[in-house]
Amino acid sequence: MYAHPAVSSAAFLIADPTRAAMLMALADGRAQPAGELAYAAGVTAQTASSHLAKLLAGGLLSVETQGRHRYYRLAGSHVALVLENLASIASVLPGGTVRRTxxxxxxxxxxxxxxxxxxxxxxxxxxxxxxxxxxxxxxxxxxxxxxxxxxxxxxxxxxxxxxxxxxxxxxxxxxxxxxxxxxxxxxxxxxxxxxxxxxxxxxxxxxxxxxxxxxxxxxxxxxxxxxxxxxxxxxxxxx
Known part of the structure; x- marks a missing residue:
């Protein structure tokens, strides 16, 4: 057994396009309800709920309940930093050209x-x-x-x-x-x-x-x- 953080678990959660879209929608630090995140990711409410549960379990999100509503936000600025760094890698095309436009x-x-x-x-x-x-x-x-x-x-x-x-x-x-x-x-x-x-x-x-x-x-x-x-x-x- 390797005594290292489970990097692959967090990477797996972020790698899914639907979950990545939800995370990026929360990258400004504000909380949003599941319906808004479902819309941002282009999925149904049921599908969004499943993905949000996985992100919560993986420690990438936190949730706050207010009355009948649940509001999701990134677990912290460290998650936003990871997203920004991954986006900076993705902004470079295979040939090394930065996508400027x-x-x-x-x-x-x-x-x-x-x-x-x-x-x-x-x-x-x-x-x-x-x-x-x-x-x-x-x-x-x-x-x-x-x-x-x-x-x-x-x-x-x-x-x-x-x-x-x-x-x-x-x-x-x-x-x-x-x-x-x-x-x-x-x-x-x-x-x-x-x-x-x-x-x-x-x-x-x-x-x-x-x-x-x-x-x-x-x-x-x-x-x-x-x-x-x-x-x-x-x-x-x-x-």
Missing amino acids: PRSREARELQFARCCYDHLAGGLGVAVTQALQDRAFIVATADKQFEVTHDGMAWFSAMGLDVAAVKPTRRGLARQCLDWTERRHHLAGPLGVAFMTQLCAKGWLRRLKNSRAVQVTPKGWAGLKEELGVDKRTVQTGV
């Missing part, structure tokens, strides 16, 4: 800006993270983390975010997350979550109700341009 409007919206378990991802997330590095507000370290500099602490404070009050997890305060559409890193971890929450609170970003896509408001574009030099053209052209 989305095939639908929804895909374009997700590539432009999306929520990755409550932190900002997509082209916008990468552009904002790069701007933070260019201004030396955060510095990438060798252990896949970001370190917040003294100037960064002051800048985040001016944005209404007290970095010292953000509690790190065992994986750190600010983590580098490889973006599956951009193949570059965006800001994740507790600081990434707190930062996106603050941008939404300021009215710069707007999360969509039934999608992982994130919209930038006119106020948001003005603020991102003034504070970080990030504008829509920069994100779209990848400059």
